[in-house]
Amino acid sequence: MDIYTLVGFVGMACIIGAYAYLTAKTKPNPFVLHGTNLAGAALLTVSLLVHTNLPSLVLEGFWAAIAIYGLVKAMRARRNPA
Template identity: 40%
Template structure:
């Protein structure tokens, strides 16, 4: 087994941990661990595809990464909206 295979298998493991965590209630959709695993998984598989190309797998991984990045952006925006902002009146009433 070579390094690209090990990296690719690591990516598959990331996918499986993310999916199992979501299904078993360990992760939520907006959990950064879940999102991180969904970023790392396709990144590892894309690396392995450089050495053993497969067009269908490439398309799948690129789409998976893109959708995950959109989810990350949406999660970050939602978290910013939930964080209470202190205005000047609050800071003066310390």
């Protein structure tokens, strides 16, 4: 196992952990949820740039974009509580 595969496994663990967190918590912290998803997508992207799998690389791009959207939405909600 090379370092890039190990990095990919850590990214996978982040994404699975975030999903488990979302499922377990009644009111998940969006910064924890989306931040962990973004970290996982970034780590998996590093792995996929070395061990190329184009469909998975595209998936991680969307995963990261959704996580960034969630973080921006959470930051706006924190600034302007309703």
